Amino acid sequence: MKFSFGKRERDKDAKTILFVCVQNAGRSQMAEGFFRKYAPKGYEVISAGTVPTSQINPIAVEVMKEVEIDISKQKPKDLTEDMMRNATTIINMGCMDDKFCPALFIPKVIDWGIEDPKDKPIEKVREIRDEIEKRVLEIIDSHQDQNNKIPI
Template structure:
């Protein structure tokens, strides 16, 4: 791993879980981690309920767009975190892979998405601690 680790979050549509995780990592790492997200079958837009859930904690992901998962993105990443994309993620020896089992926020209301968001937040903080990157919360409303 380089001085600045690169983390790739992957889910099927790159519209909910992976976008929320990338939003938290971007906020909490404050430039100390290269953050990427992608999907095996990207949606047309970010899930509006995921956008709403993140806005509730002061993180704006409205400018993000779902992106297709590429071999290049995996090769350029030190850590690859999958979220329900099964075997669609290419495997390269020497990469750290984690599979985060999380409910899919697609088609869910805000009450169902909040606990998913909160669990993603918890896991992102644990990932940063494991990577020895200081967590910078900048007045995060979740404490």
């Protein structure tokens, strides 16, 4: 049996991890890229924003290419009720905008509190990228340690 998840059909048994931030242009896109690369079988990943921009931060694309992950074809997406309802785990990347912070709209969200890479020099964006990779790997390791459960 399948259910609709955006424009793609997803396996109803797949667990979906949703990474959210305000603009869906940097942090959440990098997290989606890392999770897609490292995720165990049976997991889907998506990212979205409360006020998405028209394109991904080009410096985020560049620093991800440095670690051989291409996020250039990913697009910023609006956070929808269906995304929230269908997600197994929702991770907020951090709130720099109190008015549109995803944590205000989402119950049971994990907040990572990661700095926004917007308008930051490439060296800082690399640090942010590395922190996101570390956290994604931690969540995947926790999954493997807890009998196929990603902690919430």
